[in-house]
Amino acid sequence: MSLVLHVDGAAWRAHQDSVVAGDPGIVPVAKGNGYGFGLARLAGEVTRLGLGCLAVGTAEEVALVRGSADEHEVRGSADEHDVRAGDAEHPGFEGDVVVLTPWRPGDAVAEAALADPGVITTLSRLEDVAAVAKARPGARVILEVLTSMRRYGMRPDEFEAAVAAAEGLEIVGWTIHLPMIGQHLGEATDLATAALSAYTAPLWVSHLSAADLDRLRQTFHVEVRHRVGTELWLGAHDALHYRASVQDVHDVAPSERVGYWQRRAGRRHHRLAIVSGGTANGVAMQAPTAAANARQIAQTVANGVMEAGRMALSPYSAGGHKLFFAEPPHMQASLLWVPGSVRIGDELEVTMRATTATPDRIIVE
Numbered sequence: 001m002s003l004v005l006h007v008d009g010a011a012w013r014a015h016q017d018s019v020v021a022g023d024p025g026i027v028p029v030a031k032g033n034g035y036g037f038g039l040a041r042l043a044g045e046v047t048r049l050g051l052g053c054l055a056v057g058t059a060e061e062v063a064l065v066r067g068s069a070d071e072h073e074v075r076g077s078a079d080e081h082d083v084r085a086g087d088a089e090h091p092g093f094e095g096d097v098v099v100l101t102p103w104r105p106g107d108a109v110a111e112a113a114l115a116d117p118g119v120i121t122t123l124s125r126l127e128d129v130a131a132v133a134k135a136r137p138g139a140r141v142i143l144e145v146l147t148s149m150r151r152y153g154m155r156p157d158e159f160e161a162a163v164a165a166a167e168g169l170e171i172v173g174w175t176i177h178l179p180m181i182g183q184h185l186g187e188a189t190d191l192a193t194a195a196l197s198a199y200t201a202p203l204w205v206s207h208l209s210a211a212d213l214d215r216l217r218q219t220f221h222v223e224v225r226h227r228v229g230t231e232l233w234l235g236a237h238d239a240l241h242y243r244a245s246v247q248d249v250h251d252v253a254p255s256e257r258v259g260y261w262q263r264r265a266g267r268r269h270h271r272l273a274i275v276s277g278g279t280a281n282g283v284a285m286q287a288p289t290a291a292a293n294a295r296q297i298a299q300t301v302a303n304g305v306m307e308a309g310r311m312a313l314s315p316y317s318a319g320g321h322k323l324f325f326a327e328p329p330h331m332q333a334s335l336l337w338v339p340g341s342v343r344i345g346d347e348l349e350v351t352m353r354a355t356t357a358t359p360d361r362i363i364v365e
């Protein structure tokens with residue numbers, strides 16, 4: 001057995017249904033690793049939900065949600081990512097696909113996407129609006145507004161010029177991508193006011209609360225489209241479980257050396273388990289923490305101290321307790337110190353970071 005994502009299909013889909021029912025105009029986001037599910041599978045769910053539009057991260061991902069290519073062809077071949085089971089059974093999404101990463105000149109895949117009438121391209125600089133208008137009249141575009149994120153987008157004093165430069169393009173909307181924390185209704189309102197005075201079109205927003213969305217919808221008489229990934233796909237926590245299996249177990253004598261790095265067993269370490277799941281699956285992948293509060297800072301420091309002492313808590317647990325790594329995870333296996341109760345064939349729960357998880361298999365029950 002491998003590292004498997006078990007999905008309670010009924011609960012997962014009931015959650016999706018309720019998110020969609022409560023958010024008219026929702027645009028599901030399916031990008032990157034597909035939040036652990038893969039893009040083809042999420043595209044199938046969007047079709048099931050009966051929605052006409054989904055958002056992907058990059059132009060390369062259009063083919064993945066369309067079903068016209070698999071991960072292998074699009075991302076290039078990487079042996080450990082050999083065709084993931086399940087993708088072939090999902091028919092492609094036929095509705096509109098928004099590419100969230102702004103278009104830039106010289107990207108052949110993004111250029112080709114402009115010719116697809118089902119693709120909506122994001123433009124975040126005046127010069128790109130002009131270039132696309134010249135090269136691809138009739139292309140469908142969204143104009144991106146610079147927010148306090150300071151990521152991509154045009155400033156309000158550029159909006160009029162952007163609309164003028166977009167002559168011949170179909171402006172499908174304005175996009176406003178806000179930070180995850182803080183109050184941003186005021187900012188969204190100011191930016192939307194400036195954008196809509198330059199051109200009337202739907203607003204595509206991200207990371208606004210339900211209350212803020214309502215306020216925007218009351219304030220502006222255009223469609224407000226909310227892009228959602230995490231809450232839609234991962235909100236039903238209890239429906240999703242990553243499990244790995246114990247492939248082998250060895251009794252280890254005191255201070256015996258183990259693993260690639262030949263570290264000695266600690267005083268309390270008598271049993272070594274070899275379990276499925278490793279770096280290829282994203283086991284123990286961490287993003288640099290934003291450490292937003294004192295508790296998170298303390299946790300980060302504590303983890304650093306433990307790792308300096310060569311004791312790293314693993315994401316695997318047995319009997320409700322997290323287990324320690326005996327050494328850093330391998331490509332497709334991990335070495336853990338386990339209590340005597342753990343046996344070959346046992347299934348261990350694994351805590352995975354959904355945006356970096358690549359399970360070997362997904363089982364929808």
Ligand SMILES: *Cc1c(COP(=O)(O)O)cnc(C)c1O
Pocket residue numbers: 029031100177205206207227228229230231
């Ligand atoms: C990824 C992304 C989203 C989805 O974010 P979640 O936090 O997963 O809901 C929304 N909008 C934009 C522009 C994004 O890039």
